[in-house]
Amino acid sequence: MKKPILLIVYGLVTSLFVLFFWYFGIREDKQNFWNEKPIGLIGEIEEKYVMVTFQSGLDYWRSIMKGFEDAAQILNVSVDFRGATQYDASEEITVLEQVIAKKPAGIAVTAINPDALIGTINKAIEAGIPIVLFDSDAPNSMAYSFLGTDNYSAGAQAAREFGRLLVGKGKAAIVTQPNQLNHEERTKGFKETISKEFPNIEIVQIADGKGNVQESEKIAESILRKYPDIDGFFATQANGGVGIGQALKKLGLAGKKVVIGFDTDKGTLDLVKDGTINATLAQGTWNMGYWSLLELFHHYHNLVQPDSEDMNGAHPLPPYIDTGVTIVTQANVDNYYAK
Amino acid sequence: MKKPILLIVYGLVTSLFVLFFWYFGIREDKQNFWNEKPIGLIGEIEEKYVMVTFQSGLDYWRSIMKGFEDAAQILNVSVDFRGATQYDASEEITVLEQVIAKKPAGIAVTAINPDALIGTINKAIEAGIPIVLFDSDAPNSMAYSFLGTDNYSAGAQAAREFGRLLVGKGKAAIVTQPNQLNHEERTKGFKETISKEFPNIEIVQIADGKGNVQESEKIAESILRKYPDIDGFFATQANGGVGIGQALKKLGLAGKKVVIGFDTDKGTLDLVKDGTINATLAQGTWNMGYWSLLELFHHYHNLVQPDSEDMNGAHPLPPYIDTGVTIVTQANVDNYYAK
Structure with a gap:
């Protein structure tokens, strides 16, 4: 029996050798032994990143969540979604505190207003949990980055x-929500670009649509009666565009005035489809989610600028990522309905 | 001998089983068989990304190149650096055309001026080679993204x-280069932030340092003679800060006026170290290189927003990434000398 046992031992040793070299062959794909840094951006399934919203039922978050999930799948990490159900700052603070207590690998938050969450965000950062903000910023917090629409640039686009559709000439009105930073920036970008690039377009009125359809319809109707020769409208907000559309339909003017709306809720998309709204601006929501997770992953894995903690502690990550807007018209509106 | 052979066969079969399960255990780390998308951001060494600069000898590019290289190492791809040796637009066009001819996986370019490279960049994009711009933008080109300093925000910081060092009160002058967009934005950000947040600081003069040390020294000296009670300077450009420092030293005023400089060339850092310049702004150069490659990699591997090519073709990638600035003072200046 001695020889056969020896043969088995030989067999096993040979297999082990094959295994051993093959193992290192594979390992070299993943790890470069001459360097400390790993090769490939890959995390662990146990690594959990959380997205925190307010009014968590809003359709608007869906594509942001999809981007966050898509990034998680590629990076091999886990995600979770938490949100205040209401439009309520103290509820969002509570949700964020609960998330922080579980010490996740990173948190992406949209701030219900610029100030309410600052204390909670800073507490998490000081405890070593990376936080980035998306869609709505809290600029005075210690969060590492903000990812969202450049509203001035969206207004300019x-x-x-608008200038292209009016062939550079005519009268215009803006329906907006004064005193909301997003909307003021969109209005400013629109106004300044019109006056610089389309000097023959005159903005005759900037009106307050109060963020709802009824008020926007009322104000649009009054503008149409006051300036019957008006050529078009820009709405800085979804309900504004829908209100303008309803006023035009009521007065039999749908399709006869240029309308640029904002966002891609069903009401706006339907009016783009039927030709009442010429174009609307889709925000880069998927980008907000995807690049939020990518930034958090880099911070958690310490793949940020070398020595950045010695460099006054500022901005290891890009402090701002503009997630872009896209112009939606009849030609591509079908791609924007929720699937 | 029959039994021992059987034992060997058993041994081998068992080893094969172990091998087999172990193989799939490892493979699952890298690939999820239930999905088409790969797991982990990992490229191939054959995948080459190229960075194109002008005045390729400038120290300023070094940390940008380091960021590009660091990203390449993590993503397991190759990089190459090409540059016009001179400050010469047609030379940069030639270099860029040579790079495009080799059909790399992606190109990061810094534009010598906003217009010269547009045609060449657009040709590459149309040929399917992704391009992003860093440090200096060509905003009317079809490049997918721009990564650089938000100059308005840098001026605001x-x-x-400045306001903190002056305890919110005093007289200031700005030494800048009018008619250069970067410098105008920095000046505007500084001016508007001072007037909004520090109403008791008065800006008495905005002067043209012409981008060189001698002119900046001359103009700083004339300001110091005209306004002997001036409390400080902001230079929007490295040579401006060095010129101001030399004027202060000449008049025996070094350390007696507040000076904020820009960038981290050796001349500026030396003056921060000896206390003549109180603080200078370091641009997020490593971020420019690192995130440029990351964006190009995403485009090459088609990991951008799903359906983005059906969505009017706009912005599959974030159109702008602010790479941040950091304030450098005596406390952290040593980290900024080239290593």
Whole structure:
């Protein structure tokens, strides 16, 4: 029996050798032994990143969540979604505190207003949990980054589309929500671009649509009666565009005035489809989710600028990522309905 | 001998089983068989990304190149650096055309001026080669993204540091380069932030340092003679800060006026170290290189927003990434000398 046992031992040793070299062959794909840094951006399933919203039922968050999930799948990490159900700052603070207590690998938060969450965000950062903000910023917090629409630039793009449709000449009105930073920036970008690039377009009125359809319809109707020769409208907010559309339909003017709306809720998309709204601006929501997770992953894995903690502690990550807007018209509106 | 052979066969079969399960255990780390998308961001060494600069000898590019290289190492791809040796637009066009001819996986370019490279960049994009711009933008080109300093915000941060050092009260001058967009934005950010947040600081003069040390020294000296009670300077450009420092030293005023400089060339850092310049702004150069490659990699591997090519073709990638600035003072200046 001695020889056969020896043969088995030989067999096993040979197999082990094969295994051993093969193991290192594979390992070299993943790890470069001459360097400390890993190769490939891959995390662990146990690594959990959390997204925190307010009014968690809003359709608007869906594509942001999809981007966050898509990034998680590629990076091999886990995600979770938590949100205040209401439009309620103290509820969002409570949810964020609960998330922080579980010490996740990172948190992406949209701030219900610029100030309410600052204390809670800073507490998490000081405890070593990376936080980035998306869609709505809290600029005075210690969060590492903000990812969202450059509203001035969105207004400028709306102005260029508007100017193109009006062939550079005519009268315009803006329906907006004064005193809300997002909307003020969109209005400013639109106004300044019109006056710089389309000097023959005159903005005759900037009106307050109060963020709802009824008020926007009322104000649009009054503008149409006051300026019957008006050529078009820009709405800085979804309900504004829908209100303008309803006023035009009521007065039999649908399709006869240029309208640029904002966002891609069903009401707006339907009016783009039927030709009442010429174009609307889709925000880069998927980008907000995807690049939020990518930034958090880099911070958690310490793949940020070398020595950045010695460099006054500022901005190891890009402090701002503009997630872009896209112009939606009849030609591509079908791609924007929720699937 | 029959029994021992059987034992060997059993041994081998068992080893094969172990091998087999172990193989799939490892493979699952890298690939999820239930999905089409790969797991982990990992490229191939054959995948080459190229960075194109002008004045390729400048120290300023070094940390940008390091960021590009660091990203390449993690992503397991190759990089190459090409540059016009001179400050010469047609030379940069030629270099870029040579790079495009080799059909790399992606190109990061810094534009010598906003217009010269547009045609060449657009040709590459149309040929399917992704391009992003870093440090200096060509905003009317079809490049997918721009990664660089938000100059308005950099000016605003300089203003806050200035206001803090002056305890919110005093007289200031700015030494800048009019008619250069970067410098106009920095000046605007500084001015508007001072007037909004530090109403008791008065800006008495905005002077043209012409981008060189001698002119900046001359103009700083004339300001110091005209306004002997001036409390400080902001230079929007490295040579401006060095010129101001030399004027202060010449008049025996070094350390007696507040100076905020820009960038981290050796001349500026030496003056921060000896206390003549109180603070200077370091641009997020490593971030420019690192995130440029990351964006190009995403485009090459088609890991951008799903359906983005059906969505009017706009912005599959974030169109702008602010790479941040950091305030450098005596406390952390040593980290900024080239290593």
